Amino acid sequence: MERAQDALRKAGIHFLTNEPMSKRTTLRLGGPADVFCTPRHIEELRMILAIARETGTPLTVIGQGSNLLVLDGGIRGIVVKADFQQVTADDMILKAGAGCMLHRLSEVAAAHSLAGLAFASGIPGTVGGAVYMNAGAYGGEISQVFRCAHGLTMDGEETEMTDLHFSYRHSDLQDGSCIVTEVTFSLQKGDKAEIRKEMSEYQKKREEKQPLGYPSAGSTFKRPEGDYAARLIDSCGLRGLKIGGAQVSEKHAGFLLNLGGTAKDFISLMQEVQKRVYLETGILLEPEVRILGEE
Ligand SMILES: Cc1cc2nc3c(=O)[nH]c(=O)nc-3n(C[C@H](O)[C@H](O)[C@H](O)COP(=O)(O)OP(=O)(O)OC[C@H]3O[C@@H](n4cnc5c(N)ncnc54)[C@H](O)[C@@H]3O)c2cc1C
Numbered sequence: 001m002e003r004a005q006d007a008l009r010k011a012g013i014h015f016l017t018n019e020p021m022s023k024r025t026t027l028r029l030g031g032p033a034d035v036f037c038t039p040r041h042i043e044e045l046r047m048i049l050a051i052a053r054e055t056g057t058p059l060t061v062i063g064q065g066s067n068l069l070v071l072d073g074g075i076r077g078i079v080v081k082a083d084f085q086q087v088t089a090d091d092m093i094l095k096a097g098a099g100c101m102l103h104r105l106s107e108v109a110a111a112h113s114l115a116g117l118a119f120a121s122g123i124p125g126t127v128g129g130a131v132y133m134n135a136g137a138y139g140g141e142i143s144q145v146f147r148c149a150h151g152l153t154m155d156g157e158e159t160e161m162t163d164l165h166f167s168y169r170h171s172d173l174q175d176g177s178c179i180v181t182e183v184t185f186s187l188q189k190g191d192k193a194e195i196r197k198e199m200s201e202y203q204k205k206r207e208e209k210q211p212l213g214y215p216s217a218g219s220t221f222k223r224p225e226g227d228y229a230a231r232l233i234d235s236c237g238l239r240g241l242k243i244g245g246a247q248v249s250e251k252h253a254g255f256l257l258n259l260g261g262t263a264k265d266f267i268s269l270m271q272e273v274q275k276r277v278y279l280e281t282g283i284l285l286e287p288e289v290r291i292l293g294e295e
């Protein structure tokens with residue numbers, strides 16, 4: 001790790017050491033990242049990738065940390081947040097940096113009377129994380145508005161991706177071969193007031209149904225074929241189940257919450273929920289949350 005830190009210093013790249021990942025995730029869980037960098041532009045990201053390669057240091061990319069469970073031992077090596085924020089609109093095309101929050105992206109789309117991104121306005125993640133996850137809500141998902149993405153391969157080569165083979169909460173980015181830097185969306189002309197109305201209706205629904213005041217990563221499990229994780233968890237009587245500081249939300253059984261515990265508590269609760277749902281229904285819930293780091 002020292003060689004990588006020396007090289008980052010020599011290259012003039014700002015970084016933090018032992019950065020608690022609990023500060024970088026909406027679940028507020030996770031031990032420290034050895035090194036945490038927020039590159040300001042693509043060249044800096046390319047340098048970080050080169051340093052990681054040359055020093056044999058593992059590299060992990062994150063967005064807003066809203067779909068991450070980082071384990072208590074933290075993350076070895078370099079964690080990079082590709083925080084590129086630019087957004088531009090040209091006719092029905094919107095281009096956004098990977099670090100742009102979906103809420104802002106949807107606002108810019110609405111301001112330009114562009115329809116297609118209202119579904120994303122309440123998803124608390126970045127453009128990069130949303131494409132990686134093919135995030136979706138209320139019948140919409142990223143695949144419907146995605147046109148192409150630019151990024152860097154782990155070798156630092158620029159790449160353009162037009163087909164990421166999206167499916168439910170899946171994209172080809174999940175093979176870890178590339179860091180997204182910018183995404184282009186293809187939208188449709190709409191009515192500004194209608195788009196804003198749709199966005200506020202979705203927000204109202206979220207506030208009514210989701211435990212937004214507590215640390216979570218949203219739905220912990222994927223929707224199983226033909227059913228809902230929350231319905232299954234509820235039908236097994238697990239609403240409110242608590243292990244240490246982790247709890248199945250009373251308000252929405254699909255959300256597992258961190259009420260001041262550890263990642264270990266959270267994993268134990270996930271496993272207990274999976275086990276009990278499996279024993280009662282024969283369905284194995286698959287995590288939607290991405291698990292990173294060491295125990
Ligand atoms: C309250 C709440 C509500 C939510 N509601 C929804 C919902 O309705 N629908 C939904 O789909 N999700 C929902 N989520 C989950 C989450 O917001 C989404 O999955 C979101 O897209 C994750 O984006 P992120 O920037 O936080 O990514 P992170 O959680 O930081 O990362 C997720 C994955 O993306 C990868 N990644 C991030 N950025 C890049 C990049 N630039 N290049 C390559 N890989 C990258 C990371 O390596 C990681 O594997 C919710 C979460 C919360 C807390």
